[in-house]
Amino acid sequence: MYLHGRNVLREILALPAGRLNVKRIIFTDSENADAGLRRLEDGARSRGWKIEFAGAERLFQLCREKKNQGVLIEIKRFPYADLDELLSPPSAGGESTLVVLDRIQDPHNLGAIVRSCAAAGGDGIVIGTHSAAEVTPAVVKVSSGLVFRLPVVRVANIAATLEKLKKRGYWIYASAMAGPSLWKTDFAPKTALVFGNESEGIRRLVRERSDHLISIPMEPGVDSLNVAASAAVVLFERRRRLGERAVPAEN
Amino acid sequence: MYLHGRNVLREILALPAGRLNVKRIIFTDSENADAGLRRLEDGARSRGWKIEFAGAERLFQLCREKKNQGVLIEIKRFPYADLDELLSPPSAGGESTLVVLDRIQDPHNLGAIVRSCAAAGGDGIVIGTHSAAEVTPAVVKVSSGLVFRLPVVRVANIAATLEKLKKRGYWIYASAMAGPSLWKTDFAPKTALVFGNESEGIRRLVRERSDHLISIPMEPGVDSLNVAASAAVVLFERRRRLGERAVPAEN
Incomplete structure (x- = not known):
């Protein structure tokens, strides 16, 4: 499942370790990526998650959403609670x-x-x-x-x-x-x-x-x-x- | 502009005469049309509006919405107020x-x-x-x-x-x-x-x-x-x- 959006990644970064199985984070490969995106990348890196980069076309293909804000988060499934x-x-x-x-x-x-x-x-x-x-x-x-x-x-x-x-x-x-x-x-x-x-x-x-x-x-x-x-x-x-x-x- | 939906027609029927320029109302031609739809048809008829019937395919073509509830209302434009x-x-x-x-x-x-x-x-x-x-x-x-x-x-x-x-x-x-x-x-x-x-x-x-x-x-x-x-x-x-x-x- 591909999630997208910066607020979404921000919330995922704030989760306790182990709460969510993050498979990889894919950022836009645009050279215009701003400081906000770089901070998110640093955060994801410090959590040890797999990081990749891709073009706008590929990001859209994966999540089917144009307004993905240059970041996708692949997770296995949503972590429902008991x-x-x-x-x-x-x-x-x-x-x-x-x-x-x-x-x-x-x-x-x-x-x-x-x-x-x-x-x-x-x-x-x-x-x-x-x-x-x-x-x-x-x-x-x-x-x-x-x-x-x-x-x-x-x-x-x-x-x-x-x-x-x-x-x-x-x-x-x-x-x-x-x-x-x-x-x-x-x-x-x-x-x-x-x-x-x-x-x-x-x-x-x-x-x-x-x-x-x-x-x-x-x-x-x-x-x-x-x-x-x-x-x-x-x-x-x-x-x-x-x-x-x-x-x-x-x- | 094609509006759709029963609540929408109900509200339009409740407007004072002359408030909205209704071009025509198009109902589903399905023989399964229920009593609610028939009442709306009676209401539209009593207002003297042009009434037509069409198949589901045609209704969808006109309004691009599958959940049109079997009724379309064609108006020239939305009546903004001053x-x-x-x-x-x-x-x-x-x-x-x-x-x-x-x-x-x-x-x-x-x-x-x-x-x-x-x-x-x-x-x-x-x-x-x-x-x-x-x-x-x-x-x-x-x-x-x-x-x-x-x-x-x-x-x-x-x-x-x-x-x-x-x-x-x-x-x-x-x-x-x-x-x-x-x-x-x-x-x-x-x-x-x-x-x-x-x-x-x-x-x-x-x-x-x-x-x-x-x-x-x-x-x-x-x-x-x-x-x-x-x-x-x-x-x-x-x-x-x-x-x-x-x-x-x-x-």
Whole structure:
């Protein structure tokens, strides 16, 4: 799998050693490569990764993306996490925010939700293995590489996973068109936010496992937002409520 | 220009007569057309619009989109509004929220921002004529047709337009990476929210015309959100502050 983009390589360089199996990094062979690209090359070199150079044509052939910013990262596969890894150790202060996606199909939406989740201080993402976008190079790019900051877990059964989360102390909030206002919702210290498919929303079996429905108050006659917009609104409302307490020290 | 999609036709059917010059509506000639499509056909017929039928192949040829939901709407051009139209009459209660976009280039982002703006009760959108996505069929589709609920104004000079808005009583809030927290910002009754280009943000000349900078508090080390996610967060925070007062009666 060929990932591309400078932010993506920057995030990969920040990963703990051994977290990701990097096969090689391919930089543009253009002599106009700027200082930013040179710094990334130094970083990749110091990690001991295999480095190659290629022309613009070849870079495009490999990743099928013109806007690759002169850098490709070849990895074997995206490093999904286990659910157990996601759930332990608990976050500092006992507060935690997870995002669970029920059949999100547009890679652009998945990437944007991952980015918002990381930006809002969420602790991880759960996606399904069926009828759902997986983490592709496009998703990595749209997430601005932030998909590497969070554990992303793929599970066969979303409803059963919600049961496991509840056993670990999470309360489940399902985003729906109807339901109590987001602004009047009290979130539990351990909160899992569920968002559903772009056109069909959350499946009944998944909704039935949820503790609360929440909806974003909207203009009359408008029945839904883009799911990535909804997720951003809910995630940052959650962050607003947590206030400064949940902001970890800069590392 | 060929628009497509059922929500799009639904929004067009809800427009006041004469607002949009519809050249013709083309429905799928499939015998499996469902009741929803039949209702849309009745609606189009009662408006006196020219109606045609065509096979899936032909529909695709015209709009280049497989997911056209069996309906195309041919219009001459997107009906942009004038700035004067946007600014008068003033909203009920003297409260108003506008969105000004400084060189948003991705049609997906523009469509999602329009949708969020309409859903949050915003009163209109200003976009530039240079280096900016205009309202294309893709933008209309991503907005779920809601682009027809709001005046969209194209202006040659964003900075000069902000001056005009200020003369009409608007205060300008520019979304930036650094700046006072959104959550501590007091919005004026007449608020214009400015969002900038996906990679470069808001231009200096535009920022200098703004009264306030605002930023969304984020996790340390994350420097920005997708612009459509940012716009959703800011627009719904604005709506939350306006509370129930600004919600117009269902019409």
